[in-house]
Amino acid sequence: MFERRRLPAGTPILLDDQMRPIEPVSSWFRSLGLDTRDPDTMSAYAYAVVRLLGFLAKRGLDLASATETDIKEFRQWRTSASKAPVQKTTVIKDSAAIKSLYRYLQNTGVVEASPWRSESDGNRRVARDMRVRHMELEQYLYLRDIGFGGLVPDGGLDLSFHGWRPHRNRAACEIALLTGMRIQEWSTLLLPELGLLDGGRPPTTQVDLAACAKGEYPRSVYVPRDAMELLDPYLLLERPQMVAAAQPTLRKKYRDLFVVDRIEADGERVQGLFEGQRVTWVVKAMNPELRRLCVRETGDGLEPLALFLGRGGRMPTFSGWDRARWRAWSRMKELTADRTTPLLPRRCWVYHDLRHTFALRLLIFLTREALRDAEAQELPMSSLLDHMLGNPLLVVQRRLGHARPSTTYKYIRYLKDPMQEVDAAFRDWTAAGGASYATIAQKLMDLGGADASQG
Structure with a gap:
């Protein structure tokens, strides 16, 4: 079996004042890279370790001489005493990095015992609730066409728009929404997987995921007609220019x-x-790093096999997609809002919100279909076989690639908008049906007689 030995792009290296690698931290990152750890995870680990090294240095300590008390006080400093205190969830991420680092140091003989200890309050562990943030249709179109696509709210072109590759970004949004794929799944797609080589363009297609899926959990993803059609402007207009410009680099x-x-x-x-x-x-067994290196020799030069390209003809990294997302968010926030502008959340949309939207819309549709079928059959309850085959939660679980039904089950609470229910419940309570606060106060003070003595 062919085995790659090189480190993945994005593997951190910490350097000292003399531009020399800081050991044993750099060797630890090398081991993480060889274990194909996700580059974003290693980047988060790097920031956590840099903060820990700085904290220990001020005490005249290093990783080998730090004690359990030092690590515990580092946690307290992060949440309360530092210039920018963080939430406990961030400290949990820091702890994951410290735990991994000291496990490596112990295995390599740098320390005899790890000073890191997990924090426990003696209670049973409570699973962290999954936050499902989804979009309505108006919000999605505003993100796709206004934020990423450079249009103005009335549908016209914004001649002052200076965004990069709007057709690519719109097509990426559409694929993410209509397939429910995670960013590592849709951003690493190859042309052969979609049948897009040599001018081919099937109306719909299926993609088998494995190495690029979370936990390498295999599943098949359906790419519908609308997602394939929105690829056309990118494939015909932008991508050939990007390939031509990338030839010297390739x-x-x-x-x-x-x-x-x-x-x-x-x-x-x-x-x-x-x-x-x-x-x-x-192809489905190729990891993201190998996919980024995939090209084909043609008569006109080197053709990258990646669907989505960045500068240099390579797949955009996660940070590259993040920059595009923040540019889109800034554009949406800067545009003058009017009554036609959809409500935007307080925090920037993330690509995973498109996956949540896919899951929720599919679950709502399948639930309605199941109820309609049961009503048409005039059955008080479907048969067990029909329930097993058509259960909306199980269908969505397979589509999303969730390893456990319990993860998909958390979407149920979003089938109805709880905020709309609150509005409906208290609609008649607001200002006592239109009365002013002075009128309400007067009525309350003028109860009179026995009523006034009631509790």
């Missing part, structure tokens, strides 16, 4: 790329040269 990195010269089984397998060896890969 040629310089030719020896580091996976140059595919044969695609088999309708895009399910690829063959080519990588690091001087001829290799064959099942």
Whole structure:
């Protein structure tokens, strides 16, 4: 089996004042990289460790000499005494980094015992509630077309818009929404998986996920017609320009790329040269780092096989997609709001909100269909087999790739908007049906007689 030995892009390296790697932290990050740890996770670990090193340095300590008390006081400093105190959830992330680091230091003999201890209040562990933030149709279209697409609210073009690759970003939003894929899943798609090589464009398609799925949990994803159609402007207008502009960069990195010269089984397998060896890969088994290196030699140059491209012809990183998201958010917030502008949340939309929207809309639709079918059959309860085959929660669980039904179950509470229920319950309470506060006060003070003595 072919095994890659190089570190993934985004593996952190900490340097001292003399630009030398700080050990043993850099070796720890190298071990995380070789274990294919997610680059965003390693980046978060790096910031946590930098803060810990700074805290210990002020005490004249290092990682090997720190005690359990030092680590505990570091936690307290993060939540209360630092210039920017953080929430407990952030400290939990810091603790994950410290725990992993000291486990490595103990395994490599740098320390005999880890000073890190998990905090426990003696109570049973309570699972953290999943926050499901979803969009209404008007909010989604505003994000896709106004924020990412550079249009103005009336549908016209904004000639002052200077965003980068609006067709790519709109198409990415549509695929994320209509498939329910996570960002690591849709952002690492390859052209062969969608049948988009050599001018082909099927009306719909299925994508098999494995190596790029969370926990490498395999599932099949349906890509509907609308998502495929919104790819057309990007594939016809923007992507060819990006490929042409990237040729010098791709040629310089030719020896580091996976140059595919044969695609088999309708895009399910690829063959080519990588690091001087001829290799064959099942596409769904290719991890994100290998996908970023995938190109094909054509008569006109090197064609990246990644669906979504950034500068240099490579897949955009998570931070690259985040920059696009924040630019879209800033644009939406800066535009003059009127009665046609949809309500925006207090915090910036994230791509995972599109996945939540997919799950909730699909669950609502399937629930209504199940109720309609039961009503049409005039049955008080569906048969067990029908329930097992058509249960909306089980269908959504399969579509989302949730390992446990309990995760999908948390969407049930969002089938109805609780805020609308609150509004309805208290609609007649507001200002006593239109009376002024002075009128209300006067009535309360003028109860008279026995009524005034009642509690």
